[in-house]
Amino acid sequence: MATFLQVAFDGLLNGLLYALVAAGLSLIWGVMDVINFAHGEFLMIAMYLSYWLGFIWKIDPLISSIAGGAFVFIVGALTYRLVISRTIGKSAMSALLATFGLSMLLKNICLNRFSPNFRLLQDTLLGGKTLDLAGIIIPVPQLVIGIFALALLFVIYRLVNKTRLGWAIQATAMDKEAAELMGINTENIYLLVFGLGGACVGIAGGLLPSYLAVHPEVGALFSLIAFICVAMGGFGSIPGALLASLLIGLVEAFAGFYIAPVFKYVAVFGLYLAVVMVRPRGLFGW
Amino acid sequence: MKRNGKFVRSLFLVMAALLAVGALSGAAFAEEKVIKIGTLFPLTGPCALAGQRCRAAVETAAEVINNAHPGMQVPLAAQEGILDGYKFVLVHADHQGKPDVAKSEAERLFDQEKVWGIIGSYNSAATKPASFVAELKQKIFMCGCSSSGALTERDFKYFFRMAPTDKTESLEFVEFIEWANKTKNSGIKTVGLIYENTEFGKHAAEEGRMAAETGGLKVVADVPFNPGATNLNSEVQTLKAANPDAVFGACLGGDYTLWVRTMKQMDWLPKAALNYCTGYQDPIIAGQLGDDANYFMGGTGYAPEFAELMPAVAAVEEIYKTKTDPSVPFDSDSIQEAVALLVLAQAIEKSGSLDPTVVAETLHANEWESPLSMGGKVAFAPGGQNLKAMSMLTQLQGGEYKRIYPVDLADTEPVIPMVPWKDR
Numbered sequence: 001m002a003t004f005l006q007v008a009f010d011g012l013l014n015g016l017l018y019a020l021v022a023a024g025l026s027l028i029w030g031v032m033d034v035i036n037f038a039h040g041e042f043l044m045i046a047m048y049l050s051y052w053l054g055f056i057w058k059i060d061p062l063i064s065s066i067a068g069g070a071f072v073f074i075v076g077a078l079t080y081r082l083v084i085s086r087t088i089g090k091s092a093m094s095a096l097l098a099t100f101g102l103s104m105l106l107k108n109i110c111l112n113r114f115s116p117n118f119r120l121l122q123d124t125l126l127g128g129k130t131l132d133l134a135g136i137i138i139p140v141p142q143l144v145i146g147i148f149a150l151a152l153l154f155v156i157y158r159l160v161n162k163t164r165l166g167w168a169i170q171a172t173a174m175d176k177e178a179a180e181l182m183g184i185n186t187e188n189i190y191l192l193v194f195g196l197g198g199a200c201v202g203i204a205g206g207l208l209p210s211y212l213a214v215h216p217e218v219g220a221l222f223s224l225i226a227f228i229c230v231a232m233g234g235f236g237s238i239p240g241a242l243l244a245s246l247l248i249g250l251v252e253a254f255a256g257f258y259i260a261p262v263f264k265y266v267a268v269f270g271l272y273l274a275v276v277m278v279r280p281r282g283l284f285g286w
Numbered sequence: 287m288k289r290n291g292k293f294v295r296s297l298f299l300v301m302a303a304l305l306a307v308g309a310l311s312g313a314a315f316a317e318e319k320v321i322k323i324g325t326l327f328p329l330t331g332p333c334a335l336a337g338q339r340c341r342a343a344v345e346t347a348a349e350v351i352n353n354a355h356p357g358m359q360v361p362l363a364a365q366e367g368i369l370d371g372y373k374f375v376l377v378h379a380d381h382q383g384k385p386d387v388a389k390s391e392a393e394r395l396f397d398q399e400k401v402w403g404i405i406g407s408y409n410s411a412a413t414k415p416a417s418f419v420a421e422l423k424q425k426i427f428m429c430g431c432s433s434s435g436a437l438t439e440r441d442f443k444y445f446f447r448m449a450p451t452d453k454t455e456s457l458e459f460v461e462f463i464e465w466a467n468k469t470k471n472s473g474i475k476t477v478g479l480i481y482e483n484t485e486f487g488k489h490a491a492e493e494g495r496m497a498a499e500t501g502g503l504k505v506v507a508d509v510p511f512n513p514g515a516t517n518l519n520s521e522v523q524t525l526k527a528a529n530p531d532a533v534f535g536a537c538l539g540g541d542y543t544l545w546v547r548t549m550k551q552m553d554w555l556p557k558a559a560l561n562y563c564t565g566y567q568d569p570i571i572a573g574q575l576g577d578d579a580n581y582f583m584g585g586t587g588y589a590p591e592f593a594e595l596m597p598a599v600a601a602v603e604e605i606y607k608t609k610t611d612p613s614v615p616f617d618s619d620s621i622q623e624a625v626a627l628l629v630l631a632q633a634i635e636k637s638g639s640l641d642p643t644v645v646a647e648t649l650h651a652n653e654w655e656s657p658l659s660m661g662g663k664v665a666f667a668p669g670g671q672n673l674k675a676m677s678m679l680t681q682l683q684g685g686e687y688k689r690i691y692p693v694d695l696a697d698t699e700p701v702i703p704m705v706p707w708k709d710r
Binding site for chain 1: 330331332334335337510511512518519524527543544571574575576578611
């Protein structure tokens with residue numbers, strides 16, 4: 001039973017991490033109908049920022065996560081202004097290819113500037129710490145990331161559903177032209193949404209160096225899983241992304257332990273296929 | 287008619303001038319004595335760090351051969367070039383760790399860049415198709431550190447590998463365990479395998495399983511994983527549940543750090559963790575893991591701590607350090623790539639020919655001096671495996687690679703069982 005609970009906890013904590021990474025993607029995808037292929041690279045640059053702040057000035061990733069969020073908010077806003085805004089109104093493929101190009105650019109800049117070295121922060125506030133709950137070991141860095149994820153998702157959910165700004169975001173997502181006729185500056189909404197999407201993944205990236213090595217390829221698998229979380233949860237649905245992320249985390253953990261570790265991603269992608277075959281709009285999609 | 291004559295004369299002069307320039311430049315090319323060697327490593331992708339170091343090692347060897355280094359205790363270092371002035375020119379290519387890219391890049395290097403031979407390719411999965419291209423074209427492929435035993439079981443005539451194979455290391459691991467059981471009463475009876483699900487990892491695990499079972503050890507956990515995973519929780523949980531006395535690991539780069547840290551989080555360690563050529567041998571990764579890296583063990587072909595055993599390395603390593611950023615010493619893998627070019631240079635010089643078939647026959651027929659190899663010599667079996675390849679077991683203690691086995695080369699007693707996480 002202890003092993004079962006241990007595996008379940010591991011799965012839930014991983015799921016919450018995926019939710020934190022997926023939240024921003026869900027927001028961007030849901031509102032703008034843009035697939036941001038550079039999402040994994042946004043995570044990667046926030047991890048580098050957090051790493052360098054920790055390495056040079058000994059700033060802990062807990063604090064750096066705020067800087068990561070702010071920095072990637074700016075990167076996201078700039079991405080919208082300089083890249084995405086030029087593709088609005090054109091084929092959906094334009095934005096997709098533009099963000100794909102951006103992801104290559106960011107990855108290769110980091111490869112060039114920081115080399116492919118794996119960089120690991122030592123002596124962080126959370127690193128290596130665990131809680132022992134009646135024999136169930138809970139790693140503190142992942143627990144804190146989980147708490148951040150829940151808090152951030154709650155804030156985004158409230159922002160989108162309970163504030164005037166959120167209603168403006170929803171209106172823009174539903175019908176851009178009608179929203180403009182109602183006096184909503186959709187250009188600013190898009191800018192804000194891209195920035196907010198970046199900030200979410202920036203916070204995740206800021207926290208991750210507490211236990212994960214930083215390198216130019218680190219965002220690849222995270223972004224793939226985030227795409228699945230968003231598609232499975234339903235485009236634009238924050239609760240959907242959360243539920244899908246938790247499901248994916250649990251399936252990954254249980255399949256990895258009870259079937260075979262090498263099958264854990266097979267199970268994740270299998271679950272995704274099953275959900276979209278039965279419910280193509282995703283769990284909470286409209 | 288007169289204007290036509292002037293035109294014909296001008297045309298004739300221009301053509302003559304062009305022919306003269308062409309002839310001169312042709313003569314210049316003819317006089318240029320270069321041997322183009324392609325390097326094919328993962329310069330981007332998950333193994334880029336290792337690939338870039340391997341490339342730097344080949345560059346170092348080329349510099350040793352191309353320029354005179356009197357006093358350097360390396361064959362051909364004292365003279366400038368080989369075959370009366372031929373110099374190596376390197377053409378670099380990146381296979382990103384992908385077998386299909388390795389194959390197409392090997393074809394491009396031979397067909398478009400017209401390289402004479404290739405050195406590479408770190409990942410066994412990439413070396414396999416790339417060397418197949420070389421064999422088809424009857425061109426030489428020098429392999430430094432790809433460790434899959436299958437590479438030298440193909441009876442290729444143009445393929446040569448410097449490093450020991452996973453089979454050699456697996457046998458060494460089991461021999462060490464037998465010794466530790468006898469002399470240290472270690473009580474190691476069971477083994478777990480954790481490895482990346484690639485050509486390298488699968489082959490290493492297969493060899494590990496065979497060696498363990500032959501040595502009377504029971505394999506109680508077999509844990510492959512996808513390289514670059516976001517977490518290794520299930521993998522470590524599976525190991526922990528099976529609780530083997532020893533673990534044979536084949537985890538490269540970032541996966542190695544994740545494996546070590548996840549074991550720490552789950553507060554579990556085997557009595558002994560023995561690693562193939564992986565993240566364990568990377569001094570940068572070991573440094574970043576700090577105390578967590580200690581007490582892990584692995585097969586090691588070279589570490590700076592081996593200086594007294596391999597005195598000739600120091601001078602070559604000084605050049606290597608200028609080619610890496612951050613400046614690092616050779617590691618077990620990169621040094622084998624330097625050996626590959628140094629041995630090739632000796633074979634070309636000895637054969638007195640640039641015919642790949644003649645050079646390949648010379649490589650097979652002779653034993654080569656190799657002060658950068660632990661065995662001191664290189665000699666090839668049919669299929670291309672270096673018969674003199676050696677490594678020894680080291681254990682990280684206090685952040686240093688201590689030699690622990692074979693006993694006659696050891697400088698430190700091994701710590702078995704590993705010190706538990708909470709006592710560090």
